[in-house]
Every structure is written in structure tokens, then in C-alpha cells.
Amino acid sequence: xxxxxxxxxxxxxxxxxxxxxxxxxxxxxxxxxxxxxxxxxxxxxxxxxxxxxxxxxxxxxxxxxxxxxxxxxxxxxxxxxxxxxxxxxxxxxxxxxxxxxxxxxxxxxxxxxxxxxxxxxxxxxxxxxxxxxxxxxxxxxxxxxxxxxxxxxxxxxxxxxxxxxxxxxxxxxxxxxxxxxxxxxxxxxxxxxxxxxxxxxxxxxxxxxxxxxxxxxxxxxxxxxxxxxxxxxxxxxxxxxxxxxxxxxxxxxxxxxxxxxxxxxxxxxxxxxxxxxxxxxxxxxxxxxxxxxxxxxxxxxxxxxxxxxxxxxxxxxxxxxxxxxxxxxxxxxxxxxxxxxxxxxxxxxxxxxxxxxxxxxxxxxxxxxxxxxxxxxxxxxxxxxxxxxx
Amino acid sequence: xxxxxxxxxxxxxxxxxxxxxxxxxxxxxxxxxxxxxxxxxxxxxxxxxxxxxxxxxxxxxxxxxxxxxxxxxxxxxxxxxxxxxxxxxxxxxxxxxxxxxxxxxxxxxxxxxxxxxxxxxxxxxxxxxxxxxxxxxxxxxxxxxxxxxxxxxxxxxxxxxxxxxxxxxxxxxxxxxxxxxxxxxxxxxxxxxxxxxxxxxxxxxxxxxxxxxxxxxxxxxxxxxxxxxxxxxxxxxxxxxxxxxxxxxxxxxxxxxxxxxxxxxxxxxxxxxxxxxxxxxxxxxxxxxxxxxxxxxxxxxxxxxxxxxxxxxxxxxxxxxxxxxxxxxxxxxxxxxxxxxxxxxxxxxxxxxxxxxxxxxx
Numbered sequence: 024x025x026x027x028x029x030x031x032x033x034x035x036x037x038x039x040x041x042x043x044x045x046x047x048x049x050x051x052x053x054x055x056x057x058x059x060x061x062x063x064x065x066x067x068x069x070x071x072x073x074x075x076x077x078x079x080x081x082x083x084x085x086x087x088x089x090x091x092x093x094x095x096x097x098x099x100x101x102x103x104x105x106x107x108x109x110x111x112x113x114x115x116x117x118x119x120x121x122x123x124x125x126x127x128x129x130x131x132x133x134x135x136x137x138x139x140x141x142x143x144x145x146x147x148x149x150x151x152x153x154x155x156x157x158x159x160x161x162x163x164x165x166x167x168x169x170x171x172x173x174x175x176x177x178x179x180x181x182x183x184x185x186x187x188x189x190x191x192x193x194x195x196x197x198x199x200x201x202x203x204x205x206x207x208x209x210x211x212x213x214x215x216x217x218x219x220x221x222x223x224x225x226x227x228x229x230x231x232x233x234x235x236x237x238x239x240x241x242x243x244x245x246x247x248x249x250x251x252x253x254x255x256x257x258x259x260x261x262x263x264x265x266x267x268x269x270x271x272x273x274x275x276x277x278x279x280x281x282x283x284x285x286x287x288x289x290x291x292x293x294x295x296x297x298x299x300x301x302x303x304x305x306x307x308x309x310x311x312x313x314x315x316x317x318x319x320x321x322x323x324x325x326x327x328x329x330x331x332x333x334x335x336x337x338x339x340x341x342x343x344x345x346x347x348x349x350x351x352x353x354x355x356x357x358x359x360x361x362x363x364x365x366x367x368x369x370x371x372x373x374x375x376x377x378x379x380x381x382x383x384x385x386x387x388x389x390x391x392x393x394x395x396x397x398x399x400x401x402x403x404x405x406x407x408x409x410x411x412x413x
Numbered sequence: 414x415x416x417x418x419x420x421x422x423x424x425x426x427x428x429x430x431x432x433x434x435x436x437x438x439x440x441x442x443x444x445x446x447x448x449x450x451x452x453x454x455x456x457x458x459x460x461x462x463x464x465x466x467x468x469x470x471x472x473x474x475x476x477x478x479x480x481x482x483x484x485x486x487x488x489x490x491x492x493x494x495x496x497x498x499x500x501x502x503x504x505x506x507x508x509x510x511x512x513x514x515x516x517x518x519x520x521x522x523x524x525x526x527x528x529x530x531x532x533x534x535x536x537x538x539x540x541x542x543x544x545x546x547x548x549x550x551x552x553x554x555x556x557x558x559x560x561x562x563x564x565x566x567x568x569x570x571x572x573x574x575x576x577x578x579x580x581x582x583x584x585x586x587x588x589x590x591x592x593x594x595x596x597x598x599x600x601x602x603x604x605x606x607x608x609x610x611x612x613x614x615x616x617x618x619x620x621x622x623x624x625x626x627x628x629x630x631x632x633x634x635x636x637x638x639x640x641x642x643x644x645x646x647x648x649x650x651x652x653x654x655x656x657x658x659x660x661x662x663x664x665x666x667x668x669x670x671x672x673x674x675x676x677x678x679x680x681x682x683x684x685x686x687x688x689x690x691x692x693x694x695x696x697x698x699x700x701x702x703x704x705x706x707x708x709x710x711x712x713x714x715x716x717x718x719x720x721x722x723x724x725x726x727x728x729x730x731x732x733x734x735x736x737x738x739x740x741x742x743x744x745x746x747x748x749x750x751x752x753x754x755x756x757x758x759x760x761x762x763x764x765x766x767x768x769x770x771x772x773x774x775x
Contacts, residue, residue: 024523046551076481079505084554085478086505089760093662099678102660102765103514106505108484114502118514125520126424141550150482153445213457267471267501269491282498292434398487402501 026112027413028123029257030373031130031241031249032062038202038234039360041140047087048094051136054363055095058132062239062350063252066096069239070128075105075115075135076362077397080147082138095134109162109309109397110265111135112236113404114366117263118203119240120406124260128332129242135366136235144231145362163228163312165399167220170314174222174279178318179332181222183314185213188227188356190341191310195353197342198384202232202358227356234360236367243412258373258408261390270399277400283322286403291324294390294407300325303407304388305348305375307368309395311355316340320349323394340387351375351383365395369406376408414646418774421655421684427519428643428650429746429771430625432739433457434633435598437727440536441630446475447484449632450492450532457528457634461646465493468636469524471501472515474508474531475731478543489532500524508633509696509734509757509767515637516656525642532632533730540730547761549663560698560761561625565617567670567762568701572619574671577704579619583610585700586623586725593722600727601627616653624700631729632738651742651753651771655683658757658767665762676709676756679768683754685710687770691750692717694737696758698724705763706756716754720744734758738769745773 034057036042042050049076059065072095075089084090088104095102107114111134119133137144145161169234173179192208195201206210208226216225241249246257266286269275287299296302308323310316317331325347326334334340340349352371355364372393374380390409396402417426433456435441436451458464465471471493477485494502504510508531515527541559548554551647561634571577584607593602605623613621628647636646643650656728659675661668680686693716719725721740724733734757741755751773759765 078477080477080483082550083546085543086476086760087550088505089547089660089764090549090663092660092765093664093667097660098662099659099675101658103510104505105502106486107503108487118502118517121514121517121521125517127422127517127520147483152480152482265500265502266498267495268498269495270487272496280498283497365551398484401487410710 025124026126027259028120028240029244029246029259030408031246031257032058032064032239033370034058034061034237035367035370036234038232038360040231042138042233047082047138048091050138050233050350051091051134051235052094054133054237058237058239059331062249064130064239069096069130069132071101071122071131072097073103073105073113073115073119073131073133076137077109077111078147080142081144081361082141084182091379095180100224107402108399109361110365110395110402110404111397112263112363112367113369113395116238116366116369117265117404120260120263122342123240123242129245131240133240134235134237135363137360138233139231139361140233163220163223170222170239170278170312173314173318176278177329177332179317182210183317183332184222184227185210185336186306186335187316188213191350191354191356194342194351194383195357198352201353202230213286223312229311229359232358232360234358234363235364236370238370254356255379256377258370258376259412261407261409261413262290263406264289266403268401278318279322279328280400283396283403284299284400286405287323289403290305296407299323299392300347302391303347303390303392305351305385306392307352307371309355309365309368310348310360313356316349319394337405348385350381351385368393368395373408376410417652418654418772422522424536425520426652427516427637427639428652429635429738429742430638430643430647430650431457431460431636432743433460434598434736435631437598437629437729438632439600439628441534446489446532446534447492450489450530453632453634454493454552457636459607461636463646468526468528469500470515470518470527471499472511472527472529473502474506474511474551475533476505478546479533479535479537479730481538484574507731507757507759509738512635512735512738513656513658516653519637519639525639527637528634529735530634531732531735533629533732533772534630535730537629552589556686561620563665563761564699565620568619571701576671577701580607580611581704582624582700583607585703585730586610589719589722589725593726594719596721596726599722600629602722626698626724626728629727629729632725632731633732633739635735635739647746649746649748649773651745651761652774654772655770657682660765663764670762673705673709673763673766675767676766678704679766680710683768683770685754685768688752690752690754691718692720692741692744692753694721694723694741695719695756696724696734696737698728700725702763710754722754734767742771745771
């Protein structure tokens with residue numbers, strides 16, 4: 024028997040290429056304070072803190088949670104630090120959620136961040152390792168061949184990626200926290216931007232951002248109390264799951280990874296979702312490179328294998344008339360504080376369910392999916408949140 | 414069917430049923446992390462006659478900074494082989510906290526067994542430079558204070574407060590290294606008197622060579638099982654009847670370094686004082702830190718402290734805390750102890766501490 028858990032507060036920073044107005048501690052505190060304020064709580068109300076970020080070399084601080092403990096009000100409390108590559112923001116939220124569903128704590132603060140401007144993620148991803156194949160040109164160089172394989176397999180036309188790049192940036196204009204605000208974005212502009220990793224143009228890649236995300240997760244009692252105090256409804260967690268698979272071995276499908284399919288099947292079973300395209304009102308999915316939208320549409324079961332690009336092409340994933348809007352916040356393509364990018368998906372899905380997403384709100388959202396992935400498309404974290412108490 | 418002893422916190426009884434570690438050594442020159450872990454997994458699973466497919470959750474602890482590259486935990490997964498896809502997670506902490514995460518997950522239905530592991534290959538770099546990067550990046554890290562110098566400040570504070578003498582430090586070191594003679598996995602073991610140890614030169618006053626931990630390459634793994642599964646797999650499971658962890662402020666200048674209030678609090682919440690303690694495995698990398706921890710946990714006379722030799726006998730970063738839990742659990746499982754305390758630490762000068770109580774029950 025597990026306890027219920029709900030999101031009772033959310034907070035994020037204004038994401039930017041360089042947040043040189045704050046230290047790392049200032050950055051995480053900005054998000055955490057907003058989450059506490061949203062939940063109507065103070066530091067003393069929090070039982071435990073769970074923090075996540077991507078590789079420590081992205082800032083050059085080893086295990087920074089040690090230094091951040093006082094900034095996050097964690098002194099005298101339990102604090103844990105999660106690191107599961109790019110999926111970490113999602114995994115961190117899930118580790119925090121289990122502290123509530125296990126009945127151990129009532130109110131857990133979970134935070135994820137990256138301050139990419141403090142170091143150089145491209146360098147940190149490319150440090151040569153003995154006896155290991157180098158990643159070379161960062162994540163884009165790693166994923167571009169997977170994208171080409173997807174195009175070949177599905178027969179998708181070349182403009183699909185650019186379409187995602189434009190759609191997500193237009194949606195980002197409705198999100199005041201998004202890093203990129205490109206009001207003039209167009210297919211032509213994307214096409215004319217420099218080719219970084221064929222077939223990915225510069226504008227089909229995520230930016231490099233400084234930013235943080237935070238949520239307060241609460242038990243049933245904590246959620247009820249917060250709703251009375253703040254008048255804001257909680258987002259109930261209907262299902263959560265993580266899956267991992269190896270980076271490489273002969274026969275592994277890196278385009279449509281089994282870990283992603285099984286992770287989705289697990290959360291859908293928990294949440295009673297049988298037809299994701301019909302059952303979700305919107306989704307926040309980790310799309311750091313444009314083509315991952317059609318790829319994940321298939322992996323997450325929103326359509327049959329090979330048909331993902333058709334949904335994108337038809338505008339089905341757009342807030343502007345689509346039936347299943349994806350990444351209304353602008354997604355990872357518009358803000359990418361790496362460690363926080365996964366948590367932002369989880370947080371934005373909760374905001375939609377709570378009806379708190381402002382201009383990028385999908386009206387009447389009752390159930391939303393959030394997904395984060397990491398490593399070589401091998402680590403997956405997902406949750407389903409809804410308005411109804413499960 | 415026997416019943417597990419009653420536990421504090423948690424709704425389901427969870428026990429350590431198997432523990433294994435690699436040979437601790439100054440420099441593992443021939444095996445990388447994956448190759449170091451593979452025999453450890455074979456050992457820890459083999460002891461209870463299971464395979465990786467019998468565990469429902471996998472959780473590890475490690476740090477990228479020892480390897481000097483991102484995602485060190487990713488390749489380590491190849492040592493276990495997460496195929497078909499597995500429910501798996503990782504903390505950038507000592508693997509004792511990975512065990513905590515697994516213990517939390519095991520409180521819920523659907524997960525009955527977990528594999529926890531940690532590894533650290535310190536010989537790959539200059540550990541004193543690397544660990545300095547754990548410090549506040551704006552104020553302290555740019556000064557590159559090395560861990561021995563910081564520990565010496567703590568030891569000096571103990572001396573100045575009249576809470577211990579240099580002979581007390583030597584006595585801890587002499588006892589731990591003597592106990593380590595019985596631990597085939599130990600890296601540093603000897604039989605020397607306090608008088609002999611006191612003739613050593615200072616490394617950083619007031620710490621002599623004997624008060625310092627060795628630099629170690631190592632790895633360890635534990636299998637946790639809940640409820641009936643624990644009885645199925647182990648004759649005498651080491652039940653976790655209490656577990657808690659707490660952190661203090663980061664800045665050494667902001668703390669009384671002669672005390673460990675986070676250990677005291679975690680120990681209280683884990684229920685250390687709820688019964689007689691037979692054995693305590695304390696994660697004290699420096700000799701004087703064992704004195705601080707024993708005091709924080711209020712361990713009285715008659716407690717066998719660090720019978721494995723503790724971190725003074727082998728100090729595998731990121732696995733050392735998990736090894737303390739494994740060593741304590743081993744003594745429950747083989748019947749040498751009925752109730753044991755295990756402690757793990759993280760961060761500079763005992764900043765963060767975890768305490769677990771393990772019991773054999775009837």
C-alpha cells in the first residue's frame with residue numbers, strides 16, 4: 024500500500040544563457056523560494072530535500088549539494104543528491120515522491136539546477152576516457168546519427184525537425200520563464216541557421232541555459248492543508264516510473280528504446296491510461312533536439328511506429344489547434360538548464376493540471392504526461408499527473 | 414515462520430541479506446571500474462543463490478570526479494547488465510545513501526529486493542586536489558585546502574577543547590589496524606603499540622601518519638530484501654530496524670568541529686539507544702573522527718567499534734559508508750552480533766551523516 028502524493032508548489036527561475044546576477048546557491052534558492060511561496064510554506068515546514076543535477080563537471084563543483092545544504096534550508100534535515108544523466112530532473116522528482124508515497128515524509132522539497140555558464144558542458148561531455156569511444160561534439164553529435172536513422176526508417180521528410188523547432192519557440196513566447204524568446208522564428212530562419220550536426224541546424228538544438236526548478240511534494244494531508252491555505256489545487260501523481268538500459272550492444276534499438284516503451288507502459292498502467300493521445304490533455308516531453316518530438320511520439324505510444332512525424336506535420340502537437348499539445352512551455356528547445364530540464368517537464372505538467380500555466384495553459388487540462396530521458400537515450404523517468412485524487 | 418524485529422520508521426521490514434566487496438588496495442592497476450565490480454556482483458548474488466533478475470531495483474553511488482569524466486555510473490551499469498530494461502537509479506553520494514534510497518523504495522509494494530553498490534577508484538587522480546573541489550566554490554575551493562589539513566584543524570579543535578589527546582588518536586589507530594589483521598579485504602593492517610605510533614612524524618600537526626586513512630581503490634555491493642523474501646534468501650537476515658541521515662552547514666567555520674550533531678540526531682531517530690549495541694562500524698576516515706562519532710552516538714563501554722578496521726584500514730571513496738553497513742550486517746548474519754550500528758559520512762569534516770541500526774531478531 025502506498026500513500027498518495029501531490030505537487031503542492033512549483034517554482035522556477037528565469038532561465039538565461041548567463042545568470043551572472045546570482046551564485047549557484049542564489050539560483051537554486053530563487054526557484055525553491057518560489058515553490059515554497061506557491062505552497063504557502065516556509066523552510067521549517069519541509070521534512071527533507073532531494074536535489075538533482077547533471078554531471079558535476081558542468082559547474083566544476085564536486086557534489087555541490089554539500090555546499091548548497093544551508094541555502095536550501097536543509098541543515099538538520101535529510102538531503103539526497105540524484106544524478107541519472109539528462110533524465111535527472113525527472114528522477115529527482117521521483118526519488119522525492121517516493122519519500123512521500125512510502126509514508127516517510129509529508130512535505131519534501133525537490134530542486135534541480137544547472138549553471139552551465141560556470142563551466143562548459145560541451146567540454147565536460149567530451150573529456151577523453153581511456154578505452155571509451157569519445158562523445159566528441161557533445162550531445163548533438165551523438166544523437167544526429169540516431170535522427171538520420173529515424174528519418175531513413177520512417178521516411179519522414181526533412182522539414183519535420185524545423186517544424187518542431189518553430190512550434191516550440193512560438194509556444195515559448197507564452198512562457199515568461201523561457202530562455203529563448205524568438206518572436207520572428209520561422210522555417211526559413213531555422214533553415215538558414217548554421218548546420219551543426221547534419222540534419223540538425225543550430226535552431227533545431229536546445230540552448231545552453233542557467234536555471235533551476237523546484238517543487239514541493241506533499242502527502243494527502245499536506246495537499247489538503249495547502250489547498251485551504253493557498254486556494255490552489257494540487258496536481259495528484261497518478262503514476263511514476265523509471266527505466267534504464269545499457270548504452271550500447273548489438274541489437275539495441277537506439278531510435279525507439281525498449282526502456283522508454285516499458286517505462287511508459289508502467290506509468291500508463293498505474294494511471295489507467297489506455298490511449299495516450301486521447302487520455303492526456305497535454306504533455307511535456309524531453310525534446311532537446313527537434314527530431315526527438317516525432318521519435319518520442321512513437322516511443323510513448325501516441326501513434327504507431329513510423330507515424331510520429333505525421334502528427335507533427337499535421338500540427339497535432341501544437342497549442343494552436345492541435346489535439347495533443349506537446350511542450351506548451353517551449354520545452355527543452357527553449358530552456359535547457361540540463362539538470363533542471365527534466366524537472367521542468369514534470370513541473371510544467373503539474374502547472375497545467377493545476378491550471379496555473381498562465382498564457383501557455385491548455386484549458387481544461389485534467390491529465391498530463393511528463394517524460395525525461397538521458398544518457399544515450401537509455402535512462403527514462405516519467406510521471407502522470409491529474410486533477411483527480413487517485 | 415520467524416518474524417523480523419520491530420522497526421522504527423518504514424512500514425515493511427527490510428534486511429541486508431548479502432554483502433561483498435572488492436579487495437581494497439592502493440592502486441588497482443589492472444581493472445577498471447566495470448571489471449572491479451563484476452566479481453563483486455557475482456559474489457554478492459552468489460552468496461544468496463540469486464541472479465540479477467531476482468532483484469526489482471538497482472541503485473548505486475559514485476562520483477564523476479574520481480574518474481575525471483561525466484557519467485561514471487553509466488558505464489558501471491555494464492557490470493550488472495541492465496537488460497531487459499531495469500528500474501534503476503544513482504546518487505552522486507556514498508552508496509550508503511543509495512542503500513537509503515533502496516530502503517525507501519522497498520517500503521512500497523511491488524519491490525521486494527534491491528541491489529545496491531558503490532565504487533571509487535581514487536588512484537586515478539590526485540585525491541587531495543579532487544576532494545578540495547567539494548568545498549564552497551566561491552570562498553573555500555579557490556584556496557585548495559586539502560582534506561588532511563582540514564582534518565588537522567578538527568583534531569586541533571579536539572585537543573584545544575581538552576576532549577582528547579594525541580595518544581587517544583594513536584589508540585584508535587592502533588586498535589583499528591590491529592582489528593584489520595582479521596579482515597582479509599583490508600588494505601592497512603598492523604600490530605603496533607600506541608608508543609610506537611607516537612614516534613611517527615606529523616603529516617600535518619597534530620595528525621601523524623597513523624591517524625590518516627589510506628587512499629583506496631575499492632567497490633562493494635549489498636542485496637536488500639523485504640519481508641518473507643529476506644528469510645527465504647538468508648538464514649539470519651540483518652534487519653534494518655532504524656535508518657536516518659542528516660546534514661550540517663557546509664562551512665567548517667560555522668560548526669563546532671568537536672561535535673557531530675547530525676550524527677547524534679540521525680542516531681536518535683534510528684533508535685541507537687533503544688537497546689544494547691554489540692558492534693558499531695563507524696565511517697571515520699581520520700582517527701580522531703571516531704572519537705567524535707562514538708560520543709555523538711553515546712556508545713558506551715563494551716561496544717566493539719570498527720572490528721573490520723574501519724576507514725583507517727581501507728577508505729574506498731563512495732563505497733566506504735556502504736562497506737560499514739555491510740561489515741555491521743555481516744556480523745549479524747553470521748551470529749557474532751545481535752544488534753549493530755552502522756554509520757556513513759559524506760562531505761568535509763563529517764558534514765553529512767547516516768546511521769542505521771541492524772538487528773538479528775529471534
